[in-house]
Amino acid sequence: SQQGEEDPQALSIQEGENATMNCSYKTSINNLQWYRQNSGRGLVHLILIRSNEREKHSGRLRVTLDTSKKSSSLLITASRAADTASYFCATDLLPNTNAGKSTFGDGTTLTVKP
């Protein structure tokens, strides 16, 4: 099964609300990343958090990492209709002798209603 599993599978909110999605993984990681995919397109990198970091911010995005629980969360604040997309977490495992190989989860589909 996939290393990363996102929860919930689907999320629907109103514009202006916050959206939180979670990712759980099974084995020790080097980094964890979040990506966004707009419908029918390729993925776009959002943010990377290293295993020795607990929280990271980028604009309206806040990512937390709890290595003891093997979980991460992505918070999007003040959501906009343009945030409608699928969001994937990707884990970079230890050891990672082949730099850059990540394992992706199944994704959370976020719908932001105007």
Added chain:
Amino acid sequence: DVKVTQSSRYLVKRTGEKVFLECVQDMDHENMFWYRQDPGLGLRLIYFSYDVKMKEKGDIPEGYSVSREKKERFSLILESASTNQTSMYLCASSSPPGKYEQFFGPGTRLTVL
């Protein structure tokens, strides 16, 4: 602006045909990847390459092969296409060391009839 391009956005082939999916990146990246994406299954790694002429199997290599003759180009080959290879195929690239961000192409939606 960094760019990963894929040869086709949509492709329709018949069972048994040999299919080539091409991916080109202009960022001088060492690593390149091929994934397939299916509903409910997320992205699954087919093959990746960390240097010219170097390749490694991913999680689901069966029925696929790859070629990397030049640094910027990574080709996915379906030797004899089957209906269960109908999927969205995504190419990505990244540059080591310590750089894990992957840059993705727009995807090729392949239908095998």
